Amino acid sequence: MINLxxxxxxxxxxxxxxxxxxxxxxxxVTLTMAGVYRxxxxxxxxxxxxxxxxxxxxxxxxxxxxxxxxxxHDDVAKDLLSLPGVVEAGNVTYLTxxxxxxxxxxxxxxVGYEAGKPGEPAYMxxxxxxxxxxxxxxxxxxxGLALGDRISIRRHEYTVVGLTRRMVSSGGDPMIFIPLxxxxxxxxxxxxxxxxxxxxxxxxxxxxxxxxxxxxxxxxQASQTSSxxxxxxxxxxxxxxxxxxxxxxxxxxxxxxYSKNQMDEILVARLIATSSKQIFMFLVILAIVSAAIVAFxxxxxxxNKVREIAVLKLIGATNRTISAMILQQALGLGLxxxxxxxxxxxxxxxxxxxxxxxxxxDAVQGFVLxxxxxxxxxxxxxxxxxxxxxxxxxxx
Amino acid sequence: xxxxxxxxxxxxxxxxGAFAWVVLTQGPLAxxxxxxxxxxVGTLANGVFGIGTVRARHGFNxxxxxxxxxxxxxxxxxxxxxxxQVLAEMDPVDLxxxxxxxxxxxxxxxxxxxxxxxQTSEAESRLKTIAATLAxxxxxxxxxxxxxxxxxxxxxxxxxxxxxxxAASANLATAREEHARAQADMRGIGKARxxxxxxxxxxxxxxxxxxxxxxxxxxxxVVLQVVDPKSLWxxxxxxxxxxxxxxxxxxxxxxxxxxxxxxxxGKVARxxxxxxxxxxxxxxxxxxxxxxxxxxxxxxxxxxxxxxNDTRSVPTAAVKRIDRxxxxxxxxxxxxxxxxxxxxxxxMEGRTQILDGLDNDESVIVYSQQPLRAGIKVRVxxxxxxx
Numbered sequence: 001m002i003n004l005x006x007x008x009x010x011x012x013x014x015x016x017x018x019x020x021x022x023x024x025x026x027x028x029v030t031l032t033m034a035g036v037y038r039x040x041x042x043x044x045x046x047x048x049x050x051x052x053x054x055x056x057x058x059x060x061x062x063x064x065x066x067x068x069x070x071x072x073h074d075d076v077a078k079d080l081l082s083l084p085g086v087v088e089a090g091n092v093t094y095l096t097x098x099x100x101x102x103x104x105x106x107x108x109x110x111v112g113y114e115a116g117k118p119g120e121p122a123y124m125x126x127x128x129x130x131x132x133x134x135x136x137x138x139x140x141x142x143x144g145l146a147l148g149d150r151i152s153i154r155r156h157e158y159t160v161v162g163l164t165r166r167m168v169s170s171g172g173d174p175m176i177f178i179p180l181x182x183x184x185x186x187x188x189x190x191x192x193x194x195x196x197x198x199x200x201x202x203x204x205x206x207x208x209x210x211x212x213x214x215x216x217x218x219x220x221q222a223s224q225t226s227s228x229x230x231x232x233x234x235x236x237x238x239x240x241x242x243x244x245x246x247x248x249x250x251x252x253x254x255x256x257x258y259s260k261n262q263m264d265e266i267l268v269a270r271l272i273a274t275s276s277k278q279i280f281m282f283l284v285i286l287a288i289v290s291a292a293i294v295a296f297x298x299x300x301x302x303x304n305k306v307r308e309i310a311v312l313k314l315i316g317a318t319n320r321t322i323s324a325m326i327l328q329q330a331l332g333l334g335l336x337x338x339x340x341x342x343x344x345x346x347x348x349x350x351x352x353x354x355x356x357x358x359x360x361x362d363a364v365q366g367f368v369l370x371x372x373x374x375x376x377x378x379x380x381x382x383x384x385x386x387x388x389x390x391x392x393x394x395x396x
Numbered sequence: 397x398x399x400x401x402x403x404x405x406x407x408x409x410x411x412x413g414a415f416a417w418v419v420l421t422q423g424p425l426a427x428x429x430x431x432x433x434x435x436x437v438g439t440l441a442n443g444v445f446g447i448g449t450v451r452a453r454h455g456f457n458x459x460x461x462x463x464x465x466x467x468x469x470x471x472x473x474x475x476x477x478x479x480x481q482v483l484a485e486m487d488p489v490d491l492x493x494x495x496x497x498x499x500x501x502x503x504x505x506x507x508x509x510x511x512x513x514x515q516t517s518e519a520e521s522r523l524k525t526i527a528a529t530l531a532x533x534x535x536x537x538x539x540x541x542x543x544x545x546x547x548x549x550x551x552x553x554x555x556x557x558x559x560x561x562x563a564a565s566a567n568l569a570t571a572r573e574e575h576a577r578a579q580a581d582m583r584g585i586g587k588a589r590x591x592x593x594x595x596x597x598x599x600x601x602x603x604x605x606x607x608x609x610x611x612x613x614x615x616x617x618v619v620l621q622v623v624d625p626k627s628l629w630x631x632x633x634x635x636x637x638x639x640x641x642x643x644x645x646x647x648x649x650x651x652x653x654x655x656x657x658x659x660x661x662g663k664v665a666r667x668x669x670x671x672x673x674x675x676x677x678x679x680x681x682x683x684x685x686x687x688x689x690x691x692x693x694x695x696x697x698x699x700x701x702x703x704x705n706d707t708r709s710v711p712t713a714a715v716k717r718i719d720r721x722x723x724x725x726x727x728x729x730x731x732x733x734x735x736x737x738x739x740x741x742x743x744m745e746g747r748t749q750i751l752d753g754l755d756n757d758e759s760v761i762v763y764s765q766q767p768l769r770a771g772i773k774v775r776v777x778x779x780x781x782x783x
Binding site for chain 2: 087116122123124125126128129162163165166181211214228342343360363
């Protein structure tokens with residue numbers, strides 16, 4: 001017995017394949033959108049993973065360094081080391097800002113960290129870690145910077161000595177890592193104009209510029225230009241000690257401590273919640289639209305073949321044969337569509353400026369959904385086909 | 397089987413093959429690209445980096461000792477001055493008049509001494525006369541020519557003359573003391589007067605002029621700063637964890653911010669005994685031969701440490717710390733394995749000395765596209781980023 005479906009496809013294979021490719025591109029867009037959504041959540045998760053910490057210690061009653069501003073004295077890290085269960089503690093600062101390189105502005109998240117402590121990037125793709133205590137930087141490859149590039153951040157020039165990958169903020173901005181002391185200066189010490197301005201303001205204040213006390217003004221101005229604050233302290237604890245350490249920090253140190261899960265909750269469920277829901281809604285609508293288009297294509301494809309089906313009925317083809325033909329064609333279309341979609345999504349995903357994460361699980365789900373959709377769509381087509389009067393084969 | 401079917405089969409297989417290739421090499425299922433390197437044996441040139449500011453080793457702050465108004469400032473920034481030169485003068489207010497007054501008092505007390513001396517000599521003379529008279533009366537009394545009463549009167553006169561002489565001598569001593577005191581007062585006022593002048597304590601250059609004539613400064617408030625330009629050095633801050641190997645006499649390269657492309661040769665002149673406990677930095681002073689730099693200028697200093705010969709090393713980027721354990725990821729028969737190692741020094745060029753835990757022929761993973769974990773699928777490439 002010959003396969004009616006393949007015969008029919010071969011009869012007008014060009015039309016069939018192009019319909020499949022068109023459908024495939026649509027599925028590709030849907031898969032990419034799923035990737036964009038996953039990438040967004042992954043950006044937030046990777047930020048937590050890259051910190052390499054079990055606990056985030058931040059200013060009391062704030063939501064940590066990523067979702068809310070927080071500042072903590074930098075010597076608290078040493079206090080924390082004395083708590084039972086704390087293994088390592090490292091100061092970090094985070095600041096989203098523009099840095100300039102060859103008159104090009106790059107939006108980055110500037111991270112200040114202490115070498116050898118939590119907060120250091122765990123892996124690199126080129127160059128070396130920072131070895132000088134000042135004015136060296138590690139840049140994410142998404143910044144477009146290369147080894148040896150000099151970037152100016154506020155009042156100093158930094159040399160890029162190493163490149164990292166997938167080091168991004170929750171908003172997807174690539175990270176630049178610099179030594180903590182420099183980062184504290186960047187964060188709290190402004191540009192030269194602001195410094196001069198601040199000095200003049202202090203000098204104009206009679207309380208600080210008293211005639212009988214030489215040196216007072218200079219001392220105050222010196223104290224204004226040094227910073228002893230960081231945004232968070234990353235803490236590694238002994239296994240299973242997170243909760244007890246967090247309780248001690250909150251009770252005795254009057255700071256806030258968040259575990260990995262809490263941080264995940266803050267970032268994914270609060271910080272990026274609205275924007276990720278936005279993308280998710282778009283994904284849902286796109287999926288529905290794709291499904292509708294698949295259904296319409298299969299339906300119209302069947303209606304175009306009214307005469308042929310009528311002839312088949314005339315020569316005695318059973319309903320089963322006709323249904324099988326339409327179902328097989330629909331599934332074939334879905335298969336081509338999925339292959340093309342997955343193919344295109346995989347190829348164009350790396351071109352996106354922000355991270356697009358294509359999960360194999362999503363692809364499998366997508367495949368099942370596409371096939372299911374095609375089957376459901378073919379039901380309507382089959383019903384239409386079975387209702388065709390064989391007489392139309394002869395009539396006008 | 398028809399030709400058409402074969403064609404369809406070939407095309408189908410090709411499409412599926414291409415699809416599988418794309419999925420397995422481009423997407424999330426692709427192996428992690430890594431680069432590997434073997435241990436290098438050779439010379440490690442190490443150094444320590446610090447930042448500093450240009451300072452003068454010998455600087456002098458010139459300030460009046462008491463609150464006063466600036467009368468004259470005789471020098472400006474950049475002027476060369478010599479030891480003993482008067483650089484500025486405070487308004488002495490009434491010190492000149494006080495000095496004249498004290499001169500007069502000295503004169504007066506000198507005169508008082510003369511008067512007291514005259515009184516003394518008068519008293520001496522009177523005593524001499526009365527003593528002679530008494531001696532005569534004594535003789536006359538012995539013969540009975542004068543009455544006892546007359547004799548007693550003369551005796552009393554003599555005693556009174558002795559007392560008068562003593563009083564005159566005391567007056568003279570007092571007058572001399574007064575004179576000495578007046579002279580001391582005069583010298584004191586003269587010194588106070590001299591204090592209103594700011595005098596250069598050394599040969600040098602005036603670097604700061606902080607007060608202008610007419611302004612009032614309190615005691616100790618700096619008016620001028622003089623430094624010895626030959627004693628300029630770089631006060632360098634070196635992180636405490638790197639400062640242990642810095643010694644006096646070591647060579648250093650200095651780059652001044654005003655001349656970023658010129659390297660100056662320097663030498664460690666002094667390693668301060670007190671380090672900054674807040675910033676955890678040690679102060680290392682580096683002398684440079686001839687600095688044409690402004691005081692307070694920013695400088696970058698690289699100290700050269702002794703070279704390590706025949707040293708095994710790997711790129712620092714390969715050294716990881718996992719669960720408080722320092723180690724490297726190595727590729728053993730295509731498997732990724734974490735090997736704990738003992739590391740020595742880390743150079744500024746990014747090489748880390750390997751002391752133990754790694755054989756020379758092992759492939760150490762340096763760069764990776766993702767964090768590594770044991771057993772992950774990897775593919776070795778020459779480089780991850782085209783440089």
